[in-house]
Amino acid sequence: xxxxAPADHSAITLYRLQACPFCERVVxxxxxxDVPFDSRFVEPMHSDRDVVKxxxxxxxxxVIVDEATGVTMAESGRIVEYLDATYGDDGRRRSADEAAxxxxxxxx
Amino acid sequence: MDFDVxxxxxxxxxxxxxxxxxxxxxxxxxxxxxxVALSALTDDGPVVLVFxxxxxxxxxxxxxxxxxxRAWADRLEVQLVGLSISTPYEHADxxxxxxxxxxxxxxxANGVAEAYxxxxxxxxxxxxxxxxxAVYVLEADRTVAYAWVAEEWPxxxxxxxIEDALGSL
Numbered sequence: 001x002x003x004x005a006p007a008d009h010s011a012i013t014l015y016r017l018q019a020c021p022f023c024e025r026v027v028x029x030x031x032x033x034d035v036p037f038d039s040r041f042v043e044p045m046h047s048d049r050d051v052v053k054x055x056x057x058x059x060x061x062x063v064i065v066d067e068a069t070g071v072t073m074a075e076s077g078r079i080v081e082y083l084d085a086t087y088g089d090d091g092r093r094r095s096a097d098e099a100a101x102x103x104x105x106x107x108x
Numbered sequence: 109m110d111f112d113v114x115x116x117x118x119x120x121x122x123x124x125x126x127x128x129x130x131x132x133x134x135x136x137x138x139x140x141x142x143x144v145a146l147s148a149l150t151d152d153g154p155v156v157l158v159f160x161x162x163x164x165x166x167x168x169x170x171x172x173x174x175x176x177x178r179a180w181a182d183r184l185e186v187q188l189v190g191l192s193i194s195t196p197y198e199h200a201d202x203x204x205x206x207x208x209x210x211x212x213x214x215x216x217a218n219g220v221a222e223a224y225x226x227x228x229x230x231x232x233x234x235x236x237x238x239x240x241x242a243v244y245v246l247e248a249d250r251t252v253a254y255a256w257v258a259e260e261w262p263x264x265x266x267x268x269x270i271e272d273a274l275g276s277l
Contacts, residue, residue, distance in 0.1 A: 008148075015140070040140040043200060051139035 011068040012037035015052050015061050017044060022076035023062040029080050033087040037064075068093070114231075114261045116240060121225035121257050128157070128250045129223040133213045135189070136199035141214070147250060154186045154253075154277050155246045156270070158210075159226060159239035163194035163202045167241060167262050174267055176208050184274045186245075187211075193218050193238045215239075226257055241265065245273045253277060 012030070014037050016023035030037050042049045046059040056063040056074045063074045069086065073079050086093055122128055128146070135144035149155050158175065161167040172190070181188045191213040194202070199212040213220070221227045221239035228240040243265045245254035254273035256265055 008145075038142055040142045041134070041196065042140045043197070048200075 010036040010038045011066060013040055013065045013067075014038070015040050015042055015055065015063040015065075017042060017061045020061060025076045026062045026064065026079050026083070029083045030087075033083060033091075035083070035087050113263075116228065116259055116261055119225050119227075119240070119257065121242070122223075122244070122252060122255065124252050124255050126252050128244060128246050128252050129220075130250065131215075131220050131223065133191075133215050133220065134196050136196045136203065136212045136214060138200075138203050141196040141199070144213075146246075149187055149189065150246055150248050150250050152187065153248055154274075156180060156186050156188050156274065157244040157246060158188070158190045158265070159221065159224075159242040159244075160190055160192050161241065161262075162192050162238055163198040167264070168192065168202070169206070170264065171241070172202070172206055172208050172210070174264075176206065176210070178267065178271065179209075180271070180274060181209055184271075184277075186274055186277070189213060191215055191220060191239065193236075228258075228261065243270055245270065245277070247277065 012035060014026060014030070016027070016039055018041055042052055042061060049059045052061060052063050053059050055065060056072050058074045060074055062076055062079060063072065064079055065072045071082065073082055085091055130145060130147045132143050132145040134141040146155070158171065160171050175188070180186055188210040189212065190210055193216050194214060195216060196214045199214055202208065203212065218227060218237050218239065224242070226240040226242050227237050229237045241258040241263055243256045244252055247253050254270065256270065
């Protein structure tokens with residue numbers, strides 16, 4: 001790998017495809033909960049998505065990697081449920097900034 | 109052979125000893141792209157920043173073939189990054205097609221070239237400008253250790269000089 005971690009690196013990385021409605025759904029929810037995240041854009045061709053395959057075991061997007069909870073997850077429906085449970089109003093975390101507490105549990 | 113090399117007008121560009129303007133743009137690697145600030149790269153060490161013609165133009169191919177052959181990133185422990193007005197999709201193709209070991213910033217609006225004083229308005233392409241060919245060697249605090257900016261079009265970087273500059277970082 002060649003990339004270095006940016007200085008303003010967020011806990012959540014979102015692998016997304018430009019103009020993908022399923023990805024936008026996840027983006028909307030992250031913004032709604034004011035959760036900082038970094039976007040990594042991949043290419044339309046599934047065969048060009050080695051990074052997503054390596055990270056999540058699938059070639060579909062969206063995929064999120066949440067370093068605060070150790071969760072890597074694909075499929076927008078599941079991701080939205082995870083975000084609701086983790087960062088939503090009734091969630092266990094109110095923002096990724098508070099995620100340093102290792103006693104707070106991640107979603108299963 | 110009869111051909112014309114165009115002289116480019118004088119320009120007040122970022123020069124040796126100055127601090128290179130910081131910017132954030134999509135940075136494309138072989139697998140994805142994400143917004144990255146130049147300062148995030150220089151924080152990790154010296155950077156060679158290569159401004160080149162839009163991907164697909166022969167100077168872009170020539171420059172990257174030559175630079176890739178010299179393997180600066182491996183031999184001299186510098187980070188090798190390019191910048192053109194091409195989109196991330198075109199950058200991804202350029203990296204894949206040429207097997208180039210570098211990362212490429214995408215700046216379609218040419219704002220970085222403007223900040224560096226190296227805008228090249230392209231004759232015959234209405235509304236399109238791109239950076240002049242230019243190479244900047246940046247130290248960890250973004251101090252410009254070496255700068256080359258084309259004075260003619262087309263013109264190719266003095267690779268040996270750049271290599272000397274890298275060697276004396």
